[in-house]
Amino acid sequence: MRLQGKTAIVTGGASGFGAGIVRKFAAEGARVLIADLNIALGEEIASEVGGIAVKVDVASNDSVKLLAETAFTTFGTVDILVNNAGITHLPKPMQDVSEEEFDRVMAVNCKSVYLTARHFAPRMIAAGTGAILNVASTAGLSPRPRLNWYNASKGWMITATKTMAVELAPSGVRVNAICPVAGETPLLKSFMGEDTPEMRAKFLSTIPIGRFSTPEDMGNAACFLCSDEAGMVTGVAMEVDGGRCI
Numbered sequence: 001m002r003l004q005g006k007t008a009i010v011t012g013g014a015s016g017f018g019a020g021i022v023r024k025f026a027a028e029g030a031r032v033l034i035a036d037l038n039i040a041l042g043e044e045i046a047s048e049v050g051g052i053a054v055k056v057d058v059a060s061n062d063s064v065k066l067l068a069e070t071a072f073t074t075f076g077t078v079d080i081l082v083n084n085a086g087i088t089h090l091p092k093p094m095q096d097v098s099e100e101e102f103d104r105v106m107a108v109n110c111k112s113v114y115l116t117a118r119h120f121a122p123r124m125i126a127a128g129t130g131a132i133l134n135v136a137s138t139a140g141l142s143p144r145p146r147l148n149w150y151n152a153s154k155g156w157m158i159t160a161t162k163t164m165a166v167e168l169a170p171s172g173v174r175v176n177a178i179c180p181v182a183g184e185t186p187l188l189k190s191f192m193g194e195d196t197p198e199m200r201a202k203f204l205s206t207i208p209i210g211r212f213s214t215p216e217d218m219g220n221a222a223c224f225l226c227s228d229e230a231g232m233v234t235g236v237a238m239e240v241d242g243g244r245c246i
Contacts, residue, residue: 002227004029007075009067009120011035011058011112012085014042016185017135020215021082021222022049028223031075035067036085058085058112059104068119077127080226081120083113083157084135091193094148102149109153113160125171131226132168134161134177135218136237141179142245147191154179158237165235174234176225181241183213209242 008025012018013034025032026049035056036042042053054070057063071078087108089101113134124130139147140154158177165175182191182203189195192203204210221240224230239245 001029002223002229003080006030006079006226007033007071007077008080008082008226009033009035009071009078010082010084011056011116013082014038014045014053016187017180017183017213017215017218018082018084019045020217020219021084022051022219024216024219024223025080025226026051028227030080033071033074058083058115059107061115061118064112064115064119068116068123071120072123078120078123079129080131080133081116081124082133082135082222082226083116085112086135086137086187088147088150088187088190090190091146093146097149105149105153109150110156110160113157117164121168121173124173125168128172130173131230132164132173132175133222133226134158134175135222136161136177136179138179138181138239138241138244141237141239144191146193161237162235169234174230176230176234177237178218178221178225179237179239179241179245180213180218181207181244183215183217185215188212207242207244208246211242213240213242 008030010022013022014036032051034042034053039055046053056067089097134157136157137154139151140158143151161177192199
């Protein structure tokens with residue numbers, strides 16, 4: 001029960017890696033709030049783990065502000081914040097990505113981190129404790145072609161993690177990131193462009209350990225980084241990628 005007595009917010013927690021993190025946190029004793037646009041699926045996961053779900057657009061200041069108000073009213077304090085919500089554009093030449101697609105990727109993957117910091121960091125600073133985890137990607141470390149602006153958004157998240165860590169460390173707040181490789185999540189098809197045995201084999205050939213990542217892999221890594229066991233760890237972008245970035 002490494003998170004016993006802790007409270008946690010997981011954005012995009014209704015499916016994929018987010019759901020894996022929610023389940024692991026709950027199993028380790030945390031009270032979890034799932035923040036997701038898909039409120040029906042969020043409530044399903046919340047019911048499973050004894051948590052709560054809130055419909056949130058992480059790219060909207062008003063929505064994130066309401067999330068923070070709900071979280072602090074419900075929990076009193078927030079110990080852990082996981083910025084997991086993310087999207088991508090379909091694989092294509094960089095110049096063919098529409099302005100609308102670009103704006104949406106940057107809003108969900110980057111602006112959301114700014115907004116949650118704006119509404120959660122002050123209370124963590126005042127409390128003198130807290131852990132923030134940003135779910136980045138191997139795409140931010142070792143970019144694949146034709147996913148240019150998605151890669152860039154995850155590189156931004158890794159840099160944001162490090163600068164947040166430096167600024168918040170004197171206040172007792174730790175900030176880390178995990179960098180998953182492609183996994184069995186709703187985004188997998190979007191990364192590949194098409195879900196065929198040939199495309200899966202192509203992706204798997206770049207992962208030395210020979211399999212896709214799983215929500216359980218991310219839950220385990222997230223649990224460590226957000227627990228007191230990682231009390232001396234901040235500013236890290238942990239590769240949870242089966243050797244993909246070597």
